[in-house]
Amino acid sequence: MQGSRLYEGQKLALKYFFVAVVLFGAQLLFGLLAAIQFLYPDFLFGVLDFSINRIVHINALVVWLLYAMIGAVYWLLPDEAGIEVVGVKLANLAFYILTAAVAVVVLVYLFIQVGPGKESTIWFITEGREYIEAPRWADIGIVAVVLVFLYNVYATVMKGKHTGILVVLMADLIALAGLYLAGMFYTDNIAIDQFWWWWVVHLWVEATWEVYVAAVGGYILIKTLNANRKVVEMWLWIEVAMMFGSGILGLGHHYFWIGTPEYWWEIGALFSALEPVPLVGLFVHVLYDWGKERGKGNTIKNVPAFAWLTVETFGNFLGAGVWGFMHTLPQINLYTHGTQWPAAHGHLAFFGAYVAIMISAIYLGIQGKAGLKELKMTKAGWWAITLITVGVLLMTVALTISAYVQTMVERGMYGATWEGFFVAQADVWFTQGMGWRLFSGLMVIAGYGFLVYDLLTCDKKQPAEVYEEEAAAATA
Amino acid sequence: MEFYMQDIPHEDFLPIFVISAAVIMFGMMYAGFFTIVKLRLVKRYFMVFAYLSWLALVASIYYLGELLRVEPYTQKVLIGAMFGYLVFPHMVYFILEKVHTRYEHSN
Amino acid sequence: MDKKPSVWSSNRFWRRSATWVTGVSAVLLIFLTMDSMSQMTMGTAKDIENKVAKRIPSPVVINYKIDYQLNRKRGHEVPIIGGMDANGNSKYEEKEKFFGRDDYSEKEASELIHKGKLTIQAKNCMDCHTLLGNGAYYAPDLTKAWLDPTWNTLAAAYGGKEYAIAAFLQNPPAMAMHERKMPNLGITKDEAKAVVAYLKFMAAIDTNGFPRNFGKIKGAVDARK
Numbered sequence: 001m002q003g004s005r006l007y008e009g010q011k012l013a014l015k016y017f018f019v020a021v022v023l024f025g026a027q028l029l030f031g032l033l034a035a036i037q038f039l040y041p042d043f044l045f046g047v048l049d050f051s052i053n054r055i056v057h058i059n060a061l062v063v064w065l066l067y068a069m070i071g072a073v074y075w076l077l078p079d080e081a082g083i084e085v086v087g088v089k090l091a092n093l094a095f096y097i098l099t100a101a102v103a104v105v106v107l108v109y110l111f112i113q114v115g116p117g118k119e120s121t122i123w124f125i126t127e128g129r130e131y132i133e134a135p136r137w138a139d140i141g142i143v144a145v146v147l148v149f150l151y152n153v154y155a156t157v158m159k160g161k162h163t164g165i166l167v168v169l170m171a172d173l174i175a176l177a178g179l180y181l182a183g184m185f186y187t188d189n190i191a192i193d194q195f196w197w198w199w200v201v202h203l204w205v206e207a208t209w210e211v212y213v214a215a216v217g218g219y220i221l222i223k224t225l226n227a228n229r230k231v232v233e234m235w236l237w238i239e240v241a242m243m244f245g246s247g248i249l250g251l252g253h254h255y256f257w258i259g260t261p262e263y264w265w266e267i268g269a270l271f272s273a274l275e276p277v278p279l280v281g282l283f284v285h286v287l288y289d290w291g292k293e294r295g296k297g298n299t300i301k302n303v304p305a306f307a308w309l310t311v312e313t314f315g316n317f318l319g320a321g322v323w324g325f326m327h328t329l330p331q332i333n334l335y336t337h338g339t340q341w342p343a344a345h346g347h348l349a350f351f352g353a354y355v356a357i358m359i360s361a362i363y364l365g366i367q368g369k370a371g372l373k374e375l376k377m378t379k380a381g382w383w384a385i386t387l388i389t390v391g392v393l394l395m396t397v398a399l400t401i402s403a404y405v406q407t408m409v410e411r412g413m414y415g416a417t418w419e420g421f422f423v424a425q426a427d428v429w430f431t432q433g434m435g436w437r438l439f440s441g442l443m444v445i446a447g448y449g450f451l452v453y454d455l456l457t458c459d460k461k462q463p464a465e466v467y468e469e470e471a472a473a474a475t476a
Numbered sequence: 477m478e479f480y481m482q483d484i485p486h487e488d489f490l491p492i493f494v495i496s497a498a499v500i501m502f503g504m505m506y507a508g509f510f511t512i513v514k515l516r517l518v519k520r521y522f523m524v525f526a527y528l529s530w531l532a533l534v535a536s537i538y539y540l541g542e543l544l545r546v547e548p549y550t551q552k553v554l555i556g557a558m559f560g561y562l563v564f565p566h567m568v569y570f571i572l573e574k575v576h577t578r579y580e581h582s583n
Numbered sequence: 584m585d586k587k588p589s590v591w592s593s594n595r596f597w598r599r600s601a602t603w604v605t606g607v608s609a610v611l612l613i614f615l616t617m618d619s620m621s622q623m624t625m626g627t628a629k630d631i632e633n634k635v636a637k638r639i640p641s642p643v644v645i646n647y648k649i650d651y652q653l654n655r656k657r658g659h660e661v662p663i664i665g666g667m668d669a670n671g672n673s674k675y676e677e678k679e680k681f682f683g684r685d686d687y688s689e690k691e692a693s694e695l696i697h698k699g700k701l702t703i704q705a706k707n708c709m710d711c712h713t714l715l716g717n718g719a720y721y722a723p724d725l726t727k728a729w730l731d732p733t734w735n736t737l738a739a740a741y742g743g744k745e746y747a748i749a750a751f752l753q754n755p756p757a758m759a760m761h762e763r764k765m766p767n768l769g770i771t772k773d774e775a776k777a778v779v780a781y782l783k784f785m786a787a788i789d790t791n792g793f794p795r796n797f798g799k800i801k802g803a804v805d806a807r808k
Contacts, residue, residue: 339720
């Protein structure tokens, strides 16, 4: 009965959020298996090898973030445009097709694992390219589903209101979808292969996804803090300028060592220095808003969503800013490229920049589904955010220690040979780092348990005044 | 001859990582102090800490450049970063003020 | 509003700025990409005959001896194909037998490389190893695997390091060198040969000096100062 106030598009968003949370669990589970194998290499050897666990770990990450991102758009689209999503039946169909395809791809990863060295393997089993391993048939399926999604967004906005947030999203989503095509071809030339592979990976993660997050973050600020829409939308354009200005050519920092011309060193170094720009801008902005809002007595309409958005701000700054700058200049990247450094950076940056804000968006969905004007933080909600955030921070520090040992021993002392690799991996500081990583991974998984529990029950466990207010509003 | 990449002795790795983290941290401290002083959340003389943070940032960037044995091009980039950091929070704050006075006049 | 609003608070100004910044960056990236592509296309057998250096050489490099040496002019290590001249450049002369032959035609070599690359993708190599430094960090980097000193120690027992690597790939646990073993991925004899060819080809790619000081003994970094 409560759900009837939702748009059909928002109901679809809840389905996307549901699958996203399930896949988040899969990501953590397979990450755990891989983390165990770093310490006990015989664990599941020959059954579920490290490569398979890692494929599921990183693919589940990418896919659940995409699910949550699509979900968040379906959630805010009818609300912003003020009308039902156009073509919502087709959108529902696309959801089921996509989910079935994801299930098949995962089952093939787990049970078929590898294929013979032929084109048919690339088409039906795995493409074997990190992050975008999904076989070609699935690529084409994903493109088809994304086209339906784009149709929904464009048709709805054309018919309804054109808010600034929606305009940014429309432009960004078309770039995001178009970039996926850059990863859909095969070449014998591994340098060109990786060149275009980075177009997908970098221009997603360090450009189009960031802008997406800025747009959705703006929407969340309006919803949780009643932020002034004009200010949010103008600031969004400034962020787009900063993010695309530093992010697009920031691609250069991946082109130092893969057979590319030397001028990418200069470009990469310059834009590495520029990449903190949007982060500093965001930091000043957040402080400014906090300072101005203080003492105004505005209540936060959705505390968990806002808390996760705060984690986003600081996680993004630490993960992308500090841990990024630590190894991005070519002079030092020569020694850190291909070690645990990107792993340390990647864990915190993905969490800070994307995971936190998507959880925030999911909490908005939960609030809307329950039809509550306010959503407070429950005990389980606090446990979830604390365990997950502290867990990921600890994991990053642990991986950083391992990364430092690996860089120093393997690259600095042993000239990057296999012997150097294994000497570094056996170093007691390295293995201790891996041990702490495993421990912190368990913390994150415990936090995930609380998170799922909280998402399912938080609307029923609110303090009494929330329901009283609700009842008062209903009778008034 | 000035090469782009110089050998870095392995004992320099640790200071490089610590210093590059410090660059971003001092940058944030500068931006943070600057903003809260401007907002009058703390006393005006706290602005001293903002500029001290910026000086620490400049020292860190200089030391980082030494440790990385950078050639002239990267030197210029790093010097640009020092002054970019100095100016940028001023710019962002200026724009925010303009926006808020325009759209939140009634508040 | 009593006075004209500042341009800094104009939505239109920032929307245009964002569009321009994005557009200019994208156009620059496209030009740079076109230039990079032209420098990164695979060389041909003719290039090798004419001693033209290519960042990504022709697959026929598998007929030649590959090395990785410091180039004084560029200030870092570069792949050396078929011997090094006095200036530290490739001579494209010294051949080296690869599975008993050093006369693979361009077509034969390309077919080997093709099969090798497909196998590398089909077996998910990148989800344990790094290639050109990209991939997972569970197993060693394969960029210069062909030149790794490990294989020199095994070469004699197998009649050449290509045979040793191929034997390893077909049943890695049998030749496990560390506690962290490579699993048996069902790599056939033909696939193994193709993968070894790919590794040799990859060692000849100019990676701007990555990895640094490759294969130097302990302490080499400081020793060269």
